[in-house]
Amino acid sequence: MKNNVRKLRKMHKLTQIELADKTNVSRQTIIAIEKNKYDPSLKLAFKIAKLLKVSVENIFILDDG
Secondary structure, X not given: OEEOHHHHHHHOOXXXXXXXXXXXXXXXXXXXXXXXXXXXXXXXXXXXXXHHOOOHHHHEEOOOO
């Protein structure tokens, strides 16, 4: 699954640490999500979407490959 987390995080002027703290995960988790190496749980995906003020569908894009 591809995502726009990094772009949206930067638009909101948040660091990886700040996003991690606000979503109760580690910075390493945010890094892995941004590098498309980890797909977050549904609960975490909704937390990130709420914090970045967009829908889950606008952050996470299903990769049909």
